[in-house]
Amino acid sequence: MEALLNTGSTIDEGRLAKGGSKYTDDYTKECAVCWMCAEDFTSLGCPEKVAVISRDRKYSVALTTKVTEAMRSGQVFIPRSIWANVVVEPDTFSTGSPRYKGSPVFVEPTDDEILSAEELVTKMYMGGE
Incomplete structure (x- = not known):
């Protein structure tokens, strides 16, 4: 399915990030999530997890x-x-800020592990597995 990705803060994302809890299970449960409407969820076969893939198909992230x-x-x-950040468009159009909206x-169903x-960070930016 093709879609437009929007990102932004949630109350709990902000609370956990500002509180120094980015490496906790609570942070993963709050942020490793793809919100969608019921119609799109059903059209994808009601998957527990999806892969969100960048437009150029170079990057992908598994989410609940x-x-x-x-x-x-x-x-x-x-x-x-x-x-x-894995799938956000990196172009800044000379603004210094990527396209967060x-x-x-x-978006495709997946069985990949939620990291x-x-x-x-280790996998995407440090070349580790």
Whole structure:
């Protein structure tokens, strides 16, 4: 499924991040999540987890799904975090800030493991497994 990715803070993401809890299970449960509407969730086969894939298909991140009426069809939301950063469009258009709103992505069901923040940083940015 093609979708537009929006990211942003949630109350608990902010509380955990500002409180120094980025390496906790609570932070992973709050932020390694892809919010979507019921219609899109059903069209994907009601998966427990999805892979959100960058437009160029170079980057992908596995997330749990969260069905919510706050989302419209064709749009997904990931709380502001390392998981969102994997697939956010890096272009800044000379603003110095990546495209945190409206990045085109692909969303597919997956059985991939949900990585912790530490595991994801090691895998994506340090070349580790």
